[in-house]
Amino acid sequence: MNRKIRVIVVDDSALVRSLLSEIINRQHDMECIGTANDPLIAREMIRELNPDVITLDVEMPRMDGIDFLGRLMRLRPMPVLMISTLTERGAEVTMRALELGAIDFVAKPRVGVSNGLQELASQIVDKIRVASVAQVRRLPTAPAAGAQAAHGAPSGRPAAAVSLLGRVSTEKxxxxxxxxxxxxxxxxxxxxxxxxxxxxxxxxxxxxxxxxxxxxxxxxxxxxxxxxxxxxxxxxxxxxxxxxxxxxxxxxxxxxxxxxxxxxxxxxxxxxxxxxxxxxxxxxxxxxxxxxxxxxxxxxxxxxxxxxxxxxxxxxxxxxxxxxxxxxxxxxxxxxxxxxxxxxxxxxxxxxxxxxxxxxxxxxxxx
Missing domain, CATH: 3.40.50.180 (Methylesterase CheB, C-terminal domain)
Structure with a gap:
């Protein structure tokens, strides 16, 4: 029952990988079992080490975090905590990551990353703990709307809801x-x-x-x-x-x-x-x-x-x-x-x- 939460950190920044590893390893109930600087390395590491949670950077070389997340949630669903940037683009991509099945995200600062991540340490580890026990949903492999609807997972906008035709007062x-x-x-x-x-x-x-x-x-x-x-x-x-x-x-x-x-x-x-x-x-x-x-x-x-x-x-x-x-x-x-x-x-x-x-x-x- 006392087994530690095993985490893999995926980020193209050596500094961020080092900081996140240190923050995770300071906790009594978790350990960083590996780091990867791109998703292709991460894929092999996940197969080999079978982590409980991965932290995933949004923007990385060779394959961006969103492409990797989509493949991961179709083929091997697992708890993912996104590490996002505080930019408009970062926010839009983060919404897409949550749609694909990421459990949550942490917004890292664009400048002062070292101090910023240390200040976010308690939030990061709290979210890793939550992710480790969260229910993870597998993404459908076929995006056919009919198949998704049959499983209760609509694609895009559901059928138009029937109007209430003025039956509801404005006080509701x-x-x-x-x-x-x-x-x-x-x-x-x-x-x-x-x-x-x-x-x-x-x-x-x-x-x-x-x-x-x-x-x-x-x-x-x-x-x-x-x-x-x-x-x-x-x-x-x-x-x-x-x-x-x-x-x-x-x-x-x-x-x-x-x-x-x-x-x-x-x-x-x-x-x-x-x-x-x-x-x-x-x-x-x-x-x-x-x-x-x-x-x-x-x-x-x-x-x-x-x-x-x-x-x-x-x-x-x-x-x-x-x-x-x-x-x-x-x-x-x-x-x-x-x-x-x-x-x-x-x-x-x-x-x-x-x-x-x-x-x-x-x-x-x-x-």
Whole structure:
């Protein structure tokens, strides 16, 4: 039971390989069993050493990290932590890596790499620990849409969701919280919602610089409009608002309207943005007009506030263990008595739409 987490570091920078190896080997519960400066060397090393986790640089010679990741997740799926750069291009590529099955990413600085990585050491090793126990999904080898749909893994945009045809009042609001594995889980929910869906507010744990690409990618796939939240803007139906990386996001009321609040307050539950902050505000401002969704993620952020939402009259959906990459936040939400329904990921959007179309008093539909 005390076996160490065995890690291979893949990066074309000798400095980064050395620093990551040192950070990993300082931990009592993990060891760096090898380093590779390009994916072709890494491929042989993975075959020979069978690591528990690999850290993978995005941009490398001979074969870039994304090509390598795609092949790896089709042929030999395993937990991968991406080492990304804090650039617009780096953010876009990182979103693609998460889509291909990487568990998470660490954003390394463009300058001052040595000091920067040491400052990120606790985050790096925490994410390696999470990756080592995460559920890894094999990428389909054939990209045929029909075959993917049969396995519940849609290719691109799912079939258009049926309009709600004005059945939903503008007071309704949907709040989503997620962390590790959440970028893809959020996509699976949002792409199944119609253009006339109630307003959606989302906190996904993510650092500054990455939520812009995340929102743009979702906006290109969804029937609703997806954007980063801006302080003071009105929260509108048919729109989804994502907490900007490194800022808290909550809602307030202004007359009959919901308004976005984006601020720079200290972290909550070690997170910024924090799901707790968003869900607490939804409990206070929306009450029984709210629907809560807790998706895959490590830790307990948002669980207590989701219970506050339920106590205030909201109806809450929680992702089940089998479909989660990491069943931390959903498990805690269930333990806090915050869940009305616990469902596989692909059933959450249909169940939400059924509730919205029902339009009856949520209080009468408790489990």
């Amino acid at each position: 609001i949907i709040a989503i919280g997620a962390s590790t594995g959440g970028t893809e889980a959020i996509k699976e929910v949002l792409t199944r919602l119609p253009a006339d869906c109630p307003a959606i507010v989302i906190t996904q744990h993510m650092p500054p610089g990455f939520t812009t690409s995340f929102a743009a990618r979702l906006n290109s796939l969804c029937q609703i409009t997806v954007k980063e939240a801006s302080h003071g803007e009105r929260i509108l139906p048919g729109h989804a608002y994502i907490a900007p990386g490194g800022k808290h996001f909550s809602i307030s009321r202004s007359g009959a309207n919901y308004v976005a609040v984006v601020d720079d307050a200290p972290p909550v539950n070690r997170h910024k943005p924090s799901v707790e902050v968003l869900f607490k505000s939804v409990a206070a401002c929306a009450g029984r007009n709210a629907y809560g969704i807790m998706l895959t993620g490590m830790g307990a952020d948002g669980a207590a506030a989701m219970r506050e939402m339920r106590d205030a009259g909201s109806y809450n959906f929680v992702q089940d263990e089998a479909s989660c990459i990491v069943f931390g936040m959903p498990r805690e939400a269930i333990a806090h008595g915050a869940a009305d329904e616990v469902l596989p990921l692909l059933q959450i959007a249909p169940a939400l739409l059924a509730k919205l179309r029902g339009g009856s008093d949520q209080v009468h539909h408790r489990i």
